[in-house]
Amino acid sequence: MSGSNSDITLPVDDEQPGWRAIEALYRDHAEWLRALVTRRLRAQPTEVDDIVQDTWLRAAGCKTDNIQHPKAFLSQTALNLFRDRKRREAVRQQHREGVAADRGGGDRHSMSEQEAILELERIVLDLPEKIRDVFVLSRFRHMSNAEIATTLGISIKTVEWRMGKALALCMSRLRD
Structure with a gap:
């Protein structure tokens, strides 16, 4: 208006x-x-x-x-x-x-955020290679399951299984 x-x-x-x-x-x-x-x-x-x-x-x-x-x-x-x-x-x-x-100001919050990013990086790097590849292509390269399957030369079902396993491992590590 x-x-x-x-x-x-x-x-x-x-x-x-x-x-x-x-x-x-x-x-x-x-x-x-x-x-x-x-x-x-x-x-x-x-x-x-x-x-x-x-x-x-x-x-x-x-x-x-x-x-x-x-x-x-x-x-x-x-x-x-x-x-x-x-x-x-x-x-x-x-x-x-x-x-x-x-929060006690922005500095402590920023450090906490940086620590979270580093922890996520550690968790991803600790994933088994085949599972990590699927996870990285999906979450950081924003590829579809079909694109990941084609890129890695595996079936879509395998991509789905590895992605599920990656998420379960990440969640388990975050809970610890």
Whole structure:
């Protein structure tokens, strides 16, 4: 939802009461609402789009034909949605900061990741050669079982068996 809203047409379902009212509300106030949200909330353009769209969705869920002051209704709805969004962002940020503090910073996490990569390399290198070849071609070269069978000159069933054996050995080593 970007740019002008005047080229957007809401679907009207005569069987559903209230669609005519929401269409009229949208037609009369869409540009005003976008300008208000942009000016008053000083949000990023994508955030403005989201707030405006959510405001119209909220309005579509209400009984709009009884609204006495449509601009007040729309502006309060948009403001409430903006506040809710900011609250959720603050909670997410606090959660991210808490997780980062629990880890004790990024260095320890990076070392742990490096250690995991080295352990995986050791596990793969310790696999029996025929099983390792199938595993490496499948997981690191992203070849299909048929391609592996052709490359190694073995049957697809043998590729499947060796791949299953490789995964079982890897899982066993990871559990130890």
